[in-house]
Ligand code: SF4
């Protein structure tokens with residue numbers, strides 16, 4: 122089926138070329154990081170994880186969110202999602218690959234990455250994260266490909282794939298839970314040390330992922346003969362609505378616990394995020410932007426009149442995506458290190474080279490999605506033509 | 508001295524050659540297996556609970572004799588597996604830092620730092636211990652604070668004990684320098700999180716060690732350590748070492764490092780170099796498991812504290828205030 126990605130119009134090739142340029146730039150910058158070390162990033166002795174690990178965390182959520190189309194279709198027989206499941210699964214594939222790449226570019230000794238397999242350490246959550254992510258990638262490749270192959274031949278998917286699909290549902294939850302455990306199992310970082318980390322991860326994932334899927338579906342409707350219908354998109358919009366409301370609720374739970382108990386170790390991190398600490402306010406504008414975006418999105422989504430208008434829905438989805446991205450992709454990881462164990466503040470700002478490398482990884486993800494979606498659309502175009 | 512001959516130090520030109528201990532000492536596999544089994548058992552216990560529920564619901568009309576045994580058996584089994592799983596998951600000592608000295612090994616190295624003596628001498632301006640350590644271990648002196656590598660350093664009381672300070676503490680205490688270094692925790696979170704066992708606790712004497720050949724530079728251990736004791740080689744260290752000590756390896760880019768309690772010297776029956784270099788005799792080192800050792804004697808008569816004891820890491824560096 123891959124050959125279908127090799128035929129396309131001029132716009133398609135221009136887009137692919139554009140992505141290749143971004144990937145190339147990222148790759149060249151990565152070579153520079155390889156030779157000079159991670160010192161070219163904004164990370165430091167105090168803030169030892171930054172943009173890369175944050176993107177990894179965010180994208181695990183996007184990957185997990187495929188379950189939000191798979192589950193209604195297979196467990197509740199919600200037929201309208203039939204055509205969208207494969208889009209969800211392919212989004213998951215691209216996201217998991219990006220996650221792995223972000224871990225890879227964050228390593229100080231990437232050529233030793235296999236030490237994680239050569240010396241398996243089940244006491245380390247990172248080991249389990251590797252297992253769950255790898256498994257999820259394989260599952261989605263198997264399911265996505267098999268179902269698409271069946272669709273191409275205009276036959277129902279084979280029976281043996283069903284157990285794998287059912288397995289992929291709890292597995293999706295597991296990848297984000299295990300990723301939350303990476304953080305909330307660390308007692309010394311009080312910002313992360315909260316049992317609500319995993320639920321919060323899931324709720325933000327289930328809002329950002331489907332929001333992205335809505336945006337993709339609307340783009341697809343414009344550029345191809347396959348027209349994702351009004352109904353499944355509205356259903357996805359409902360999912361986004363619930364998830365983003367629950368997400369904000371979880372954040373409020375956290376804020377209550379932290380500020381009512383008033384334990385300084387816990388409060389300091391939140392203060393840094395929203396008002397600044399010891400005169401350092403690097404993330405404050407971002408976090409308020411995130412808050413405003415999420416609340417704005419909730420207003421648009423909760424009101425059925427606005428949610429049902431697709432041009433407003435798309436604005437809400439973009440707001441949800443950017444809002445949750447700031448929260449997880451910028452705030453979550455870095456704030457765990459601020460203040461540091463000495464109660465002093467070292468701020469973090471990614472360098473432009475770090476950003477280029479991250480963009481390169483996103484470019485690879487975008488290319489994978491483009492190619493996979495191209496195949497899906499080519500098959501559907503032919504179906505429609507017949 | 509126990510532990511002798513168990514540490515291999517590479518000497519010579521090798522760039523990133525480093526102290527590593529014989530692997531067999533660490534119980535690599537059994538430990539790995541146990542943690543793995545723990546997860547398996549937890550899942551098993553969950554399934555059993557579900558099964559139990561199903562049986563109970565099925566037989567709501569009245570439990571027959573045979574079913575009763577079924578239920579009893581399942582219950583017992585899940586209780587058993589759950590306990591096992593939980594104990595395998597529980598990494599730390601119980602209590603709030605008040606746990607007793609671990610008894611399972613003959614040697615448990617520990618350090619006692621008398622902060623009352625520290626910084627009082629004529630030479631203290633340019634701490635000889637600090638210099639001796641960093642020179643002996645080829646610790647680079649990197650001007651950019653963000654890329655700093657340090658094994659032992661001084662900070663203020665406020666920063667060393669951020670949860671045990673207040674606005675009105677006496678000035679003398681506020682300005683008293685506190686020596687900071689890896690605590691060689693008895694229950695080290697850095698070891699727990701490392702995905703490759705590149706950092707590990709030596710069974711024979713409790714030292715928390717690093718294998719720089721294995722470290723992948725993921726820096727999970729730096730997130731795990733609540734004491735900021737670990738440094739990462741953000742930049743090539745070699746150009747920042749004034750005089751390379753040929754008897755000790757130089758680290759490579761992209762790995763984590765920290766104080767080793769001078770494992771290479773312990774192997775030769777010598778104490779850590781910072782202890783030797785301190786003109787005020789403010790640092791004492793010894794075996795905590797030996798009731799007659801100097802560290803035990805000092806601890807039994809002075810007011811001592813440890814950093815962040817509430818985290819249950821059980822640090823083995825004690826401070827006399
Ligand atoms: S002080 Fe930090 S690096 Fe040292 S053993 Fe304890 S947790 Fe590990």
Ligand code: SF4
Pocket residue numbers: 700701702703704705706721722723724725726727728729762763
């Ligand atoms: S940086 Fe090295 S020592 Fe630290 S957790 Fe990763 S592999 Fe282990």
